[in-house]
Amino acid sequence: MTQALRLAEQGLYTTQPNPRVGCVIVKNQKIVGQGAHLKAGEPHAEVFALREAGLAAKDADAYVTLEPCNHHGRTPPCVDALINTGVKRVVVAMQDPNPLVAGNGLKRLQAHGILVETGLMVTEAIALNPGFISRMMRGRPYVRSKIAASLDGRTALNNGKSLWITGEAARLDVQHWRAQSCAIITGIGTVLADNPTMNVRLDHLTLSHTIRQPLRVIVDSQLQTPIDCNMLDASKLAGSPVLIAYANDTANHAATLQAIGAELLHIPKLNGQVDLNALLEDLAQRGINEVLLEAGQGLNGGFLQANLIDEFIFYYAPKLMGADAKAMFAISELTEMEQASNLQVLDVRLVGQDIRLRAKPSAKSS
DSSP states (O other): OHHHHHHHGGGTTTOTTSOOOEEEEEETTEEEEEEEOOSTTSOOHHHHHHHHHGGGGTTOEEEEEEOOOOSOSSSOOHHHHHHHHTOSEEEEEEOOSOTTTTTHHHHHHHHTTOEEEEOTTHHHHHHHOHHHHHHHHHSSOEEEEEEEEETTSOOBOTTSOOTTSSOHHHHHHHHHHHHTOSEEEEEHHHHHHHOOOOOOOOTTOOOSSOOOOOEEEEEOTTOOOOTTSGGGOHHHHTTSOEEEEESOOTTOOHHHHHHTTOEEEEOBOTTSSBOHHHHHHHHHHTTOOEEEEOOOHHHHHHHHHTTOOOEEEEEEESOOOOTTSBOSOOOOOOOSGGGSOOEEEEEEEEETTEEEEEEEEOTTTO
């Protein structure tokens, strides 16, 4: 199963909206076939592994990181392939997280006399597909908030300047998080202050498929996005589309933005801001599994107060920027320590000269 999980990681940047899955076929204590799902529409991991195993798949054991599919999508059901090749046992790390289909593939295998076992390395399997699981079970993507800050927790100078707080190694590390995300969300404040492109720049990587550019989303309540900003550069729109979520269009700007290729999504709240819950639900319906939030203190604060952040990725630079610089989250004033958001640290490491700290909301604060 460890090898199957390693194989599944080959699809880290490419399988969306599908999950990352690996499969290993074992017979007489030897691996006779292995495979990974790499791209939606292409064969699943089980098919690749069974092809490599050939006739040796009969009476063999199959180790799969996710329950084999039992329905027709872009490809035939994987349970049929396992049944037809005559495997005798299927070991599955985790069931399909879709409540409507969970366990059906396993039941079909059992109905054909195949021994089925589940739960081996389930924790590792869950960690491999947090976004797919979130979309299936909660109806919204898994949201990571990436924040670059000084050691005193400041993300930009008071005049809005923030390029660059962290070093080159940290900025390169961020590209990997972008690449495995289906969408990148930023706010109009960041667009106006930094004029970013928010695309993936990892051309040096050797991957089995061309790097897929994520959907870029601008949360712009009053529809102020400049038509000449880098995110709307016509040369980049085709390979990396832009969605602008807005609440009001008092300046009648919508038609102009649509004319240059941006897609608009009108989802207002009663307070005149974009409904962030509705935005995430819409993204889930588009097949978005993982979202990387790269924004300023306003939008970060909005996501935090709505309890919509599943994981934080903090990059701390060895700098001090002072009390007048901008903070990470603009939220309502807290009056008691019990109101603070409690986090569970997942990982801490040096990336160049910067500190990368990953954390998630603790059970108490989520």
